[in-house]
Amino acid sequence: MLFCFVPLAMVVVASFLSKDSNHLVSLPFTLTNYAELFSPLFAKVFIRSLLIALFTTLCCLLIAYPFSYLLTKSKHQSVLLILIIIPFWTSSLVRTYSLIAILKFNGILNTLLLKIHVIDHPLSLLYSNFAVLTGLVYNLLPFMILPIFTNMERFDFRLIEAAKDLGASRLAIFFRVFLPNTAGGIISGCLLVLLPAMTLFYIPNVLGGARSILLGNMIQNQFLVLENWPQGAATSLLLTVLLFILLFFFRRYNREIVH
Amino acid sequence: MSEPLIAINQVYKSYGAASILNNISLAVYPGEFLTLLGPSGCGKTTLLRLISGFEQPTAGEIYINGQCVNHLPPQKRDVHTVFQSYALFPHLSVFENVAFALRCKKIANHVVKQQVDDALKLVQLDNFGARSIKQLSGGQQQRVAIARAIINRPQVLLLDEPLSSLDYRLRKAMQYELKQLQKTLNMTFVFVTHDQEEALSMSDRIVIFNHGQIEQIGTPREVYETPKNLHVAMFIGEANMFDIEVQAMDEQFIHTEIESIPLQCHNPGQYQLGEKVHLIVRPEDIRVWGESEVDDTNGMLPGKIVDIIYKGSTVDLKVKLPSGMLLNASEFFDEDDDTLEYALNENVWVHWITGWEVLLPYES
Numbered sequence: 357m358l359f360c361f362v363p364l365a366m367v368v369v370a371s372f373l374s375k376d377s378n379h380l381v382s383l384p385f386t387l388t389n390y391a392e393l394f395s396p397l398f399a400k401v402f403i404r405s406l407l408i409a410l411f412t413t414l415c416c417l418l419i420a421y422p423f424s425y426l427l428t429k430s431k432h433q434s435v436l437l438i439l440i441i442i443p444f445w446t447s448s449l450v451r452t453y454s455l456i457a458i459l460k461f462n463g464i465l466n467t468l469l470l471k472i473h474v475i476d477h478p479l480s481l482l483y484s485n486f487a488v489l490t491g492l493v494y495n496l497l498p499f500m501i502l503p504i505f506t507n508m509e510r511f512d513f514r515l516i517e518a519a520k521d522l523g524a525s526r527l528a529i530f531f532r533v534f535l536p537n538t539a540g541g542i543i544s545g546c547l548l549v550l551l552p553a554m555t556l557f558y559i560p561n562v563l564g565g566a567r568s569i570l571l572g573n574m575i576q577n578q579f580l581v582l583e584n585w586p587q588g589a590a591t592s593l594l595l596t597v598l599l600f601i602l603l604f605f606f607r608r609y610n611r612e613i614v615h
Numbered sequence: 616m617s618e619p620l621i622a623i624n625q626v627y628k629s630y631g632a633a634s635i636l637n638n639i640s641l642a643v644y645p646g647e648f649l650t651l652l653g654p655s656g657c658g659k660t661t662l663l664r665l666i667s668g669f670e671q672p673t674a675g676e677i678y679i680n681g682q683c684v685n686h687l688p689p690q691k692r693d694v695h696t697v698f699q700s701y702a703l704f705p706h707l708s709v710f711e712n713v714a715f716a717l718r719c720k721k722i723a724n725h726v727v728k729q730q731v732d733d734a735l736k737l738v739q740l741d742n743f744g745a746r747s748i749k750q751l752s753g754g755q756q757q758r759v760a761i762a763r764a765i766i767n768r769p770q771v772l773l774l775d776e777p778l779s780s781l782d783y784r785l786r787k788a789m790q791y792e793l794k795q796l797q798k799t800l801n802m803t804f805v806f807v808t809h810d811q812e813e814a815l816s817m818s819d820r821i822v823i824f825n826h827g828q829i830e831q832i833g834t835p836r837e838v839y840e841t842p843k844n845l846h847v848a849m850f851i852g853e854a855n856m857f858d859i860e861v862q863a864m865d866e867q868f869i870h871t872e873i874e875s876i877p878l879q880c881h882n883p884g885q886y887q888l889g890e891k892v893h894l895i896v897r898p899e900d901i902r903v904w905g906e907s908e909v910d911d912t913n914g915m916l917p918g919k920i921v922d923i924i925y926k927g928s929t930v931d932l933k934v935k936l937p938s939g940m941l942l943n944a945s946e947f948f949d950e951d952d953d954t955l956e957y958a959l960n961e962n963v964w965v966h967w968i969t970g971w972e973v974l975l976p977y978e979s
Contacts, residue, residue, distance in 0.1 A: 517669055518702035520689040522716040522763065532718070536706040 364596075371589035389590035398574075398591075405571035408485065409553035412492040413500075416549050417542065419493070420500035424541075427501070428508045437505075440498050452491050452562050459487050459563070487563040488570075492553050499552070500545040507541025543606050551599055571595070618681070620645045620770060620803050621666060626675030628661055628827075635661045637827045639675070643771070643805060648797050650806045652814040653824030654850070659807045662824075663773050666805065667696050680770065694771040695764040699779060701756050703748045703763070709735070710744035713762045734762040737796065754785045761793075765800060772797075774806045778813065790817055811851050815839065823847050845978050848895045855901070855942050857894040858977070861886050869974070874916050874936050881970045891977040900971045901944040903932055903957070904964045915964040918942065920957055932957060934965055 372385045392398065427436055443451060458464045459482045466478040515537070519529045557572035564570075571591070578588035619642035628636040636658045643649050651659040664670040665677060668689035676683050684692055695716070703712050711718070713734050717727045735741055738758035748756065757777060764772055774793075778786045794817050797804045808814055814821050815835040823830045823838060823846075831843040842848035849856070863870040868879040869886065873894070886892055909915065921941070922933035934942040942965060946957075957963075 512700075512702070512705075514698065514700055514702045515704060517689075518696075518698060518704070519715070519719075520669075521667060521696045522719060523690045523767070524715070524719045525690065528719050532715070533704060537704075 367589045367592060370586050371593050373586045375584045375586055386586075389586045392587060393590060393594060401571060401574050405554045408488060408492070408570060409550050412489060412496060412553040413546050413549045415489065415493045416497050416500040417546065420497060420504050420545060421542070424501055424505040424508050427505050428511075440501060444498070448495055449558055449562075452495065452559055455487070455491055455494065455563060456482060459490065483564060485564070488560050491559040491563045492556065495556065495559060496549045496552055499548040503544035503548065504538065504541040507538050507544075511537055539609075543609065547602055547606060550602070551595070555595060617645060619643055619678075620680060621805070622678040623662070623666075624676045624678065626662075626665065626672045626677065628658070628665065628670065629673050635827050636665075636672075639827075639829060641822060641829065641832070643803060645770075645803055646801050647819045648794065648804045648806065648817060650808060650814040650818035650821045651824060652808060652811060652821050652850075655809055657824040658827040659824045660775055663696070663775055663805065663807050666692075666771070667694055667773055668692050693769050694773055695767060695769040696773040696775060697760050697764045697777045699776045701760040703756055703759055705748055707748070708744065709740065709746050709748065709751070709759055712748065712759055713744075713766055715763060716767045730766060731762075734766045737765070737799070738762045738792075754781055754789065757781065757789065761796070765796075765802065768800070768802070771803045771805060774804060776807055776809070779808070779810075786813075793817065815851070823850065825850070840973075842895070842973060842975070845893055845895075845975055848973060848975060853898045853943055853945075855896045855898065857896075857940075859892050859894050861888055861890050861892060864888065868969075874938055874940075876914075876916055878914055879969060880972050880974065883974055885976075886974065893975040893977060895973040895975060896967050896971070898931070898943040898945040899929075899947070900967045901942065901965055902967065903934060903944050903946060904966075905957075906962050906964065909964050912964050914969075915966040916942075918963055918965050920959055920961045920963055923957055923959060930957065934963060 371389055372387070374384060374386050374388075427433060430436060456463070460466075461478050461480060461482065463482075466475075469475045470478065511534070515533055516529055519533045524532060554570065555572040555575070557570070557576040560570045560573055575588050575591045575595075578584045578591060621641075621643035623639055623641040626636060626639045627634070639658075639662060641662075651662060653659045661670060665672055666679075668684065668687060668691075671685060676685055678684065679692060679694065704715065707715070710731055713731045714727050717730060722730075731744065732741070735744060738761050740755065740758050740762065743751070743755070743759075748759070751759065760777070777793075778789050781789060790813060793804075793806075806814075806817065818835055820832060820834055821838050822832045825846050831838055831847045833841075838847060839851050842851060845856070848854050857873050859871040859873060861869050861871060864882055864886075867882055869882045869892075870877065870879050871892075871894075872878060880894065903918075903920075904915075916936055918934035918936050920932055921935045924931040926945075929945045929947055932944045932946065934944055936942060944965065
């Protein structure tokens with residue numbers, strides 16, 4: 357409780373204070389930090405971040421859902437799970453830097469594509485939205501796989517036999533039985549991916565170059581570069597509120613499933 | 616008899632080297648209540664899964680309504696299953712569980728409503744439609760599973776040990792209800808159970824399985840009173856078994872001795888002089904008399920009561936014969952002898968009415 361609410365309260369207080377380059381924050385209380393959140397520049401960054409985060413979530417979902425299914429059915433389940441978890445032992449920052457080696461102009465991917473004659477001159481993959489997306493999906497994929505997999509593990513596959521017995525087509529089995537029963541995992545996974553995707557500042561920093569300013573970078577900039585701590589606090593709070601709204605809908609949906 | 620609804624023709628099923636079903640041939644007739652009975656692991660559930668289409672036979676054919684269904688998926692077969700685990704959809708209400716088969720056929724809402732309400736009424740769950748599955752007791756879930764399976768009015772309903780997880784009283788009640796339901800719908804039921812009492816009380820015909828083979832097919836009375844072999848005799852009900860030798864015989868009787876006492880039994884005509892034979896007597900066919908109650912002990916075996924179990928409608932006795940063999944006897948309370956007073960270690964005389972015994976070929 358102490359470690360949860362005290363820092364949060366400090367952020368809330370800070371977000372209503374004014375900027376001060378000597379003491380970080382100072383009086384008087386003000387609402388300008390929040391008014392600033394409605395500026396066109398901020399809105400642009402926010403919408404861009406949201407789109408990239410949503411797209412990252414979608415990509416993760418499209419990879420993780422079928423993968424989790426295969427994992428549930430696989431005989432080598434524990435080996436595959438370890439393979440997912442091992443990269444976590446290396447710093448995510450290091451792994452992100454290593455993506456540069458793959459994506460850069462004369463990197464592994466381009467060399468490979470040239471060798472097999474898919475392309476005739478190298479693509480500029482690095483420092484683009486594509487690179488940021490790749491980095492985000494790569495870093496966040498396990499957070500999508502694990503909740504979906506845990507959920508599918510608990511799925512009673514005898515229900516599929518029951519559905520077949522009652523005349524359900526493959527499509528009906530998926531949409532009427534399998535998907536509704538694994539929706540809980542999908543929602544948990546999306547929540548775990550969507551918010552970090554908006555705030556992981558170092559991935560756009562490393563892979564997106566100067567043009568790729570996302571919400572996470574913005575908060576980081578406000579704190580560390582512009583030294584505008586109150587503004588940074590206000591931006592963070594906006595994200596926290598967003599998280600709570602999402603959690604609220606998630607819980608309501610879950611309750612609907614139970615009843 | 617009419618044409619069989621399901622015909623199973625020399626079906627084999629094996630998984631790798633393990634043979635589960637061995638040369639099964641069986642006909643199921645329209646409107647009958649057929650029970651597949653056997654110990655667990657005897658292949659009865661596998662046969663059910665072959666009929667429903669979840670498994671394919673390794674060899675042989677299965678016909679439903681004259682059509683070979685070997686390569687037809689479960690969706691295309693006019694049979695529905697009540698699963699042992701019920702396999703109800705946890706994300707759907709009672710109503711939507713029952714409506715599932717109709718929803719898959721994209722049937723209009725008002726028709727669905729009508730049919731689901733009818734089905735729920737049949738299993739006495741009217742007004743339960745809006746509930747979630749988790750709010751139901753085991754017996755109620757069982758009823759939903761039945762309603763869900765009969766909604767399409769399939770030609771055959773397959774029931775895989777549907778009552779095994781209910782408590783004794785509820786199981787008895789559901790046995791009766793299922794039987795009533797089957798008569799009301801005039802639907803063909805193929806019922807799997809390992810409970811011989813359940814099989815005897817519900818079925819029109821019983822198929823007795825053992826080690827992937829059919830041992831005997833017959834009405835409950837046939838399999839109980841004239842079992843074909845030792846396994847059937849010992850599996851259906853309780854039985855006392857003596858190994859005897861045919862010492863003399865005439866047209867009507869076989870003469871032999873048990874515990875060195877000469878006895879005679881009905882001659883079924885298939886045994887030779889000197890042949891070893893199993894003699895089976897059901898506990899309820901054995902009469903136990905106190906020493907003072909009999910004058911003529913001819914054809915009776917002496918024994919000593921070593922255990923008395925009072926069961927309400929009967930008293931079950933264990934009687935030790937001179938050779939040490941233990942005999943099970945069930946004595947009914949009736950007007951002739953309503954006291955049934957037996958004492959432990961009491962010396963008694965036991966016998967049975969000639970002809971009530973069953974003789975079976977010797978199996979080593």
